[in-house]
Amino acid sequence: MEFHIRILFYKMDLQMNGEADLDLNNPITWINFVILGSLVGLSQAGGIGGGPIISPVMMILLSLPSKNAIWNTYIMLLGGSLGNFLRLGKEKTASGSAPLINYQLVLITIPLLLAGAVFGVATGKWLPKIVIIVFLFAILISVFKKTLQLYKNLKAAEDFSFENQSLLMKDIKQIQREQENPELLEILEKEGQLYPLEQIKELGIQVAIVLSLTLIKGSQSFPSMIGVEYCSSGYHFINVILLAIAVYNVYRYRNIILQEEVKKEQVGYHFQEGRMSSVIGETVKSSFFAGFLGGLVGLGGGVILTPLWLSMGIPSSRATASATFCVLFTSSISVFIITLSGGYHIKDFILYGGFSGVGSYIIAGQLKVLVKRYHRESILIMVLLGIITLGLIVLPYQSFKDFFGNPKAATQFGRFC
Numbered sequence: 001m002e003f004h005i006r007i008l009f010y011k012m013d014l015q016m017n018g019e020a021d022l023d024l025n026n027p028i029t030w031i032n033f034v035i036l037g038s039l040v041g042l043s044q045a046g047g048i049g050g051g052p053i054i055s056p057v058m059m060i061l062l063s064l065p066s067k068n069a070i071w072n073t074y075i076m077l078l079g080g081s082l083g084n085f086l087r088l089g090k091e092k093t094a095s096g097s098a099p100l101i102n103y104q105l106v107l108i109t110i111p112l113l114l115a116g117a118v119f120g121v122a123t124g125k126w127l128p129k130i131v132i133i134v135f136l137f138a139i140l141i142s143v144f145k146k147t148l149q150l151y152k153n154l155k156a157a158e159d160f161s162f163e164n165q166s167l168l169m170k171d172i173k174q175i176q177r178e179q180e181n182p183e184l185l186e187i188l189e190k191e192g193q194l195y196p197l198e199q200i201k202e203l204g205i206q207v208a209i210v211l212s213l214t215l216i217k218g219s220q221s222f223p224s225m226i227g228v229e230y231c232s233s234g235y236h237f238i239n240v241i242l243l244a245i246a247v248y249n250v251y252r253y254r255n256i257i258l259q260e261e262v263k264k265e266q267v268g269y270h271f272q273e274g275r276m277s278s279v280i281g282e283t284v285k286s287s288f289f290a291g292f293l294g295g296l297v298g299l300g301g302g303v304i305l306t307p308l309w310l311s312m313g314i315p316s317s318r319a320t321a322s323a324t325f326c327v328l329f330t331s332s333i334s335v336f337i338i339t340l341s342g343g344y345h346i347k348d349f350i351l352y353g354g355f356s357g358v359g360s361y362i363i364a365g366q367l368k369v370l371v372k373r374y375h376r377e378s379i380l381i382m383v384l385l386g387i388i389t390l391g392l393i394v395l396p397y398q399s400f401k402d403f404f405g406n407p408k409a410a411t412q413f414g415r416f417c
Helices: 001-007 028-046 053-064 066-088 103-126 129-157 162-180 181-191 197-219 232-264 277-297 301-311 315-338 347-376 378-405
Strands: none
Touching: 001 103, 001 197, 028 053, 028 066, 028 347, 028 378, 053 162, 053 315, 066 129, 066 315, 066 347, 103 197, 103 277, 103 315, 129 277, 129 378, 181 232, 181 378, 197 232, 197 315, 197 347, 232 277, 277 301, 301 315, 301 378, 347 378
């Protein structure tokens, strides 16, 4: 969710510089695509998207220039999130009372996640690269430590029987149904919908707002639809409008959730996974922070949000599924903007999107089987730890390589755009 927002305002040319032709007759090329697709699948399963990790690995495996690798990574994130959604979008929670993806959580996250990325990207263009490298490494270390502690705590808690816990949750659901309260039954039926149209519609509106304002203000890669000069006061004013709309929508969604909880209490609803209102405050603050860091250092928002949701008691399977669902919307924006700039060919969507989509679908399914078989939600957190560890190795390496390649540029301040 991520790193890929950076493309909305990334400094790029309309032409692909130094584009490398892939040797599709070489079996090694196809093996490398399988590796990349599997890596995307594991990243998606861990709830972090994987953008900042996939890009440098792609540069190494396929010998692509930095710009090509970054652009192709966005297709892989989109394909991966689609594959993940096709597999997990039809799954329900352990109690069977709600979809695995927490659409309310996603809805309250997306507006400020996107808005935060706008200001993170602008700040990232202003700060020297060396400062961003330090930020990046410090953040990954901090997230790794927190996630490791969460893994240890959950693994210890799994000494209890998950089977009995699942039966208890199902018994609670059955008791609620036996009350034969029409209003309660209506709420339960609504929550049990795999694809809640109202919330999906709201998410679509949020993406449409970002796309529209992006086209209106333009970027360095394509001109504004209404003639706004890049990096002018009008350009920044549109960014402020985007933030204001995001804050308004979050406030509106929060009130809707609170009103729904009051109604649930009145009809005897049992909050078996806790109240959404208890996680709204931290989620709202962290979503802007995650988006800001995503734009600033190219770090996926899922790296911030997934450990946070886990610490709040949200089951790991639901936290990771919700985080990667956010990637579906943010990566769609990135791919849309690059497509407008003429940066893609059909074969890019087939190769990069196809392998990442299939990889995510297969790996998500296999991990789901493992979690159910061994009753170990900690398996997903273990995958998350592995991907963060890979990031601690690959990202600093690539960052310092860029730094020593052009130390002067890495220590200079840029423009806040």
